[in-house]
Amino acid sequence: MTEIRHIVFDIGKVLIHYDPDLPFSRLIPDEARRRWFFDNVCTSDWNIEQDRGRAWGDAEALLIERYPEEADNIRAFRQNWHEMVSHHYEDSVAIMLGLIEDGRDVTMLTNFAADTFAEARMRFPFLNRPRGVTVSGEIGLIKPDRAIYERHAADFDLEPAASLFIDDSAKNVQGAIDAGWQAVLFEGAEKLEADLRRLGVH
Numbered sequence: 511m512t513e514i515r516h517i518v519f520d521i522g523k524v525l526i527h528y529d530p531d532l533p534f535s536r537l538i539p540d541e542a543r544r545r546w547f548f549d550n551v552c553t554s555d556w557n558i559e560q561d562r563g564r565a566w567g568d569a570e571a572l573l574i575e576r577y578p579e580e581a582d583n584i585r586a587f588r589q590n591w592h593e594m595v596s597h598h599y600e601d602s603v604a605i606m607l608g609l610i611e612d613g614r615d616v617t618m619l620t621n622f623a624a625d626t627f628a629e630a631r632m633r634f635p636f637l638n639r640p641r642g643v644t645v646s647g648e649i650g651l652i653k654p655d656r657a658i659y660e661r662h663a664a665d666f667d668l669e670p671a672a673s674l675f676i677d678d679s680a681k682n683v684q685g686a687i688d689a690g691w692q693a694v695l696f697e698g699a700e701k702l703e704a705d706l707r708r709l710g711v712h
Contacts (some may be wrong), residue, residue: 512671513690514711518662519606519640520677521620524696526598526634533590539582550575551580560623563650591626595633600632601699603636609712610639612690619662619675619683621652642666654679654685663689674709676702 522528530548538544551573560569561697566588574581610616617640620627624647631637644662651658663670670690677683678696686693694705706712 511692511709512669514672514674514709516617516666516668516673517609517614517711518668518673518675518686519616519618520615520675520682520696521618521622521630521637522595523638523678524599524676525603525606526595526630527593528579530587530594532596533586533593534583537586537590547580547583551577552584557587558621558652560626561621561646562652563624563647566623566625588626592629592633595630598634598636599699602696602702605699605702605706605712607636607639612712614711615668616640617662617666617668619653619658620644623647629663633690641684653679653682654688656685659689659691662688663691 531544532549534544538547542669550676556573560566570584570588573584577584606616618637620643622630622645624645627645627647637643644658644665646652646658649658649661651661659670662668663673671692673691675683675686675691675693676688676696677693680695683693683695692709694702696702703712
């Protein structure tokens with residue numbers, strides 16, 4: 511196995527918390543109705559298109575045309591996004607900052623809408639510490655498409671075989687492996703520490 515020279519972090523659910531239920535448990539208190547809303551209206555498939563670069567106004571208009579009675583809740587998704595990212599994970603952020611302080615080459619690769627990422631960067635200053643970041647919404651590519659891994663490697667001059675990707679999604683981990691990277695599934699800071707030790711990184 512090639513020695514790891516580059517470490518690439520995902521952001522959501524690895525460094526910062528993300529949970530749409532946080533505001534919507536207040537906006538739609540009935541759990542069954544809230545589940546219906548996320549399963550049928552503001553779905554993961556709908557939200558991922560903003561990560562691919564679709565404007566929020568276009569995304570909202572599309573749903574409001576289909577579900578006019580849900581207009582307020584549809585608009586509330588973006589309006590209350592800040593509540594969905596309620597905090598960061600101190601332990602995994604400490605791992606990332608420790609790697610940077612040790613002189614490791616650390617970058618980030620994330621599925622994130624461009625405007626919400628700009629907001630996240632202001633709220634969580636540690637997101638400015640790595641050497642750089644590829645944001646899906648800024649380049650029109652999303653994980654686990656192979657093209658986004660190739661773009662990140664090219665933009666940051668990474669050798670894929672010497673790059674370790676850390677993500678909470680098994681699909682995204684597999685996407686990195688398919689692109690020739692090494693990768694581990696994030697399941698908490700303790701496992702990440704163990705994975706890094708096993709791979710000779712930390």
